[in-house]
Amino acid sequence: MDKRKEELIFQGLMIASALIVIGSLVFVLAVVVLKGLPALNLAMLTQTPKGGYYLGGEGGILNAITGSLCLAGGATVLALLLSLPIALFLQVYSGKSRFSEFARLSLDVLWGVPSIVYGAFGFTIMVFLRVRASLLGGVMALTLLELPIMSRALEEVISMVPLELKESAYALGATRLETAMRVVVRQCLPGILTAILLAFGRGIGDAASVLFTAGYTDSLPSSLFRPVASLPLAVFFQLATPFPEVQQRAYASALVLTIIVLLISLGCRLIGGRFTAHVIR
Amino acid sequence: MANPHISVHNLNVFYRDHHALKDLTVELPERQITAIIGPSGCGKTTFLKSLNRLVELVEGTKISGKVLVRGLDIYHSDVDVTEIRKRIGLLSQRPHPLPMSIYDNVAFGPRLHGLKGRQELDRTVEDHLRAAGLWDEVKDRLHAPASRLSAGQQQRLCLARGLAVEPEVLLGDEPTSALDPMSAQHIERRLLDLKENYTIVIVTHILRQARRLADYVIFLYLGELVEHGPAADFFNHPQEARTRAYIRGEF
Numbered sequence: 001m002d003k004r005k006e007e008l009i010f011q012g013l014m015i016a017s018a019l020i021v022i023g024s025l026v027f028v029l030a031v032v033v034l035k036g037l038p039a040l041n042l043a044m045l046t047q048t049p050k051g052g053y054y055l056g057g058e059g060g061i062l063n064a065i066t067g068s069l070c071l072a073g074g075a076t077v078l079a080l081l082l083s084l085p086i087a088l089f090l091q092v093y094s095g096k097s098r099f100s101e102f103a104r105l106s107l108d109v110l111w112g113v114p115s116i117v118y119g120a121f122g123f124t125i126m127v128f129l130r131v132r133a134s135l136l137g138g139v140m141a142l143t144l145l146e147l148p149i150m151s152r153a154l155e156e157v158i159s160m161v162p163l164e165l166k167e168s169a170y171a172l173g174a175t176r177l178e179t180a181m182r183v184v185v186r187q188c189l190p191g192i193l194t195a196i197l198l199a200f201g202r203g204i205g206d207a208a209s210v211l212f213t214a215g216y217t218d219s220l221p222s223s224l225f226r227p228v229a230s231l232p233l234a235v236f237f238q239l240a241t242p243f244p245e246v247q248q249r250a251y252a253s254a255l256v257l258t259i260i261v262l263l264i265s266l267g268c269r270l271i272g273g274r275f276t277a278h279v280i281r
Numbered sequence: 282m283a284n285p286h287i288s289v290h291n292l293n294v295f296y297r298d299h300h301a302l303k304d305l306t307v308e309l310p311e312r313q314i315t316a317i318i319g320p321s322g323c324g325k326t327t328f329l330k331s332l333n334r335l336v337e338l339v340e341g342t343k344i345s346g347k348v349l350v351r352g353l354d355i356y357h358s359d360v361d362v363t364e365i366r367k368r369i370g371l372l373s374q375r376p377h378p379l380p381m382s383i384y385d386n387v388a389f390g391p392r393l394h395g396l397k398g399r400q401e402l403d404r405t406v407e408d409h410l411r412a413a414g415l416w417d418e419v420k421d422r423l424h425a426p427a428s429r430l431s432a433g434q435q436q437r438l439c440l441a442r443g444l445a446v447e448p449e450v451l452l453g454d455e456p457t458s459a460l461d462p463m464s465a466q467h468i469e470r471r472l473l474d475l476k477e478n479y480t481i482v483i484v485t486h487i488l489r490q491a492r493r494l495a496d497y498v499i500f501l502y503l504g505e506l507v508e509h510g511p512a513a514d515f516f517n518h519p520q521e522a523r524t525r526a527y528i529r530g531e532f
Contacts, residue, residue: 095340167335168377168439172390172446173367182389187380278380278426 032258036251044252049218056245061253069259070135070221071214071230072204075142079150079199082143084185084192087154091187092166092180100133103104104155110148116208118144121211136224138214145209146199153198157191158184165280190273197268201261207232231257285367286311286480287332292346294327294336305346309497314472314481316512318488320532324504324511325484329452332361332482333369350450370443372453376435378427379442383410383419386427386438390446405445409520413441414471415469433464440471442462451475453483457490469494488528500524502515502532 047060086103122141131137161184169179185192191217207230216228216237231253238250283307294302302324310316317325332335332348334355350353357364367449379386387406388396396402406423410416415437419430427438436456443451452471455464472481473492485491491498491512500507500516500523508515508524519525526532 120505162376162377164373164375165379167338167371168373168379170335170338171333171366171371171373171390172393172442173363174389174393175363178393183379278382278428280378280380280428 004222008196030260032251032255036250036253036255036256038254039245039248040255044249045256050221053218054241054246056243059187059232061231061256063218063229063230063250064231064253065256065260067135067214067217067221067228068204068231069260070228071138071142071210072200073214074135074139075146075194075203076150078139078143079146079203080196082147083154083195086182087158090155091161091279092176092184103244104152107148107151110144111152114208115145115206116211117210118142119212122209126213130280131225133213133215133227134223134225135221135228138210138228138230139224141209141213142203142206145206146203149202150195150199154188154192154196157188157195160191161187162280187279190272190279193272193275197265200264203259205257207236231260282308282310285309286351287482289332289348290347292328292331293344293349293481294308294324295343296339298339299379301504303506304329305506307473307499307506307509309480309482311480312476312478313496314476314483314494314498315497316491317499317501318472318491319487319527320345320508321486323501325486325501326454328499328501329454329482330371331370331527332450333366333451335366335371359449363494364519367446368448369450369452370446371442372436372443372451374455375459375476376432378430378435378438381427381520382424383427383430383438384423386442387445390442394446398400406441409441409445410438412444412471412475413437414467429487431464433460433467435470436460436464437471444475448479450482454482455486458486463513499526502527 020174035210041178043058044060045065046062047058049061050057050059051132053059077264082115086107088105090100107155118141122144125140126132126137165187169183174182210230211233214230216229217227221228234253235250235257238253241247286307289305289307289309289527292302292305293300305328317328319325322361328334332350333357336342337344344356346356350365350368351359373498379389381389384406387409388402391402391405396405405418407420410419418434419425419438423477427435430438436459440456451472456472457468460468469490472483476496483488483494485494495512497510498512499509500515500521502523508519508521516528
């Protein structure tokens with residue numbers, strides 16, 4: 001076969017795979033919007049489920065919206081507090097020691113662990129501590145889920161900081177900590193935002209890890225030690241009913257979840273733009 | 282030498298198996314410009330960075346020997362490395378402003394070392410921007426990001442930033458090589474002005490630059506110190522065959 005044909009065929013294949021990716025996204029969004037939008041109304045966003053909601057009665061999913069925001073928000077904050085030191089340690093302090101290689105491997109393995117395993121793990125711990133399903137339990141399980149994603153993403157971002165930039169700070173008499181906190185973190189702010197977003201998106205959309213750990217409730221989150229509802233589980237419970245109108249609300253809930261993720265990623269882009277002004281390229 | 286600012290005794294640097302600097306012993310004169318010359322990869326930058334202990338940031342580096350700055354052994358275990366780096370500023374090859382405003386770049390060092398008052402900071406920033414010859418160009422946009430300056434301006438900003446921690450020695454690692462000729466000239470003039478108050482050590486691979494600037498010259502070849510001496514003697518009466526060959530441009 002001549003090289004020109006070969007080139008054309010491979011180009012065609014690459015365009016086809018790109019189209020499959022874009023196509024699936026459009027298809028998923030279309031299904032969620034087409035099936036969910038008719039059922040979406042103000043009551044769904046502003047009310048908690050009333051009696052008989054799952055049989056087609058009145059109410060909304062405010063419990064799940066607020067629950068999910070609390071769960072994913074809390075987990076993202078905790079995960080950031082843990083992963084920023086991890087990433088700074090791996091990139092600024094330890095370099096390529098055996099310990100840091102082992103830490104990286106552990107994070108990669110954790111990344112690959114299915115979320116139901118985190119849920120089951122969290123559940124076991126909670127049984128041991130005699131804690132019941134609660135916001136706290138859900139936040140902990142989601143933190144575990146988000147931790148490797150955020151740490152590796154942060155590490156990737158921090159590794160892009162030029163050595164000379166760090167050297168400039170050291171040459172002025174900055175310690176490693178001062179260099180990390182005042183120079184490296186500032187240089188990486190846009191990337192840190194992306195990492196936060198990535199982890200938050202993963203956390204808010206996960207059903208399996210909150211299934212046993214956070215439980216489910218029809219009321220709004222009120223305490224760290226009480227169960228909370230979440231959007232993925234709201235989708236699951238509503239879709240599992242035999243009533244078409246409730247199933248439609250499941251799609252509406254999925255639409256709400258999608259919109260939340262979309263809004264947050266747009267928000268991050270907007271804030272991110274402000275932080276890039278000082279970044280050195 | 283009567284009163285050397287820096288004296289180096291039997292300095293050896295290894296990067297893992299690579300013997301980058303071989304048993305260097307040399308003295309650097311106070312308030313003069315010393316130029317370190319030699320072909321690429323001969324250890325010029327390594328030597329420079331061993332004077333402010335930046336060399337030890339590279340993994341697998343082993344250093345032996347002594348570097349005395351006004352008699353203080355900077356590799357002694359009791360010595361605080363940040364204190365050393367505060368006393369010995371560095372101007373790197375390419376300008377690397379910090380990811381912050383022009384003002385904050387210059388104020389970064391003084392703030393690290395405890396300067397707080399608004400007025401003191403303002404004065405420090407202005408003084409050192411003037412010393413670096415950048416004040417007039419940036420005085421109306423001190424709070425703009427440093428990344429918006431041109432490369433030449435950025436290098437002068439880095440100079441101001443380095444001067445602001447009030448070092449006694451200024452190191453320059455080919456500080457003009459990434460700049461256009463005008464900006465390079467600007468930096469050279471600054472260095473000549475600054476030698477009244479600072480001991481300056483620059484690495485350069487441009488012989489003409491060494492002739493223009495240097496009072497003292499150190500010639501390194503493959504990690505070895507081949508020859509050193511006052512610039513006039515070095516360029517007019519080189520002792521070593523390798524020096525003569527290098528000056529004639531045969532490497």
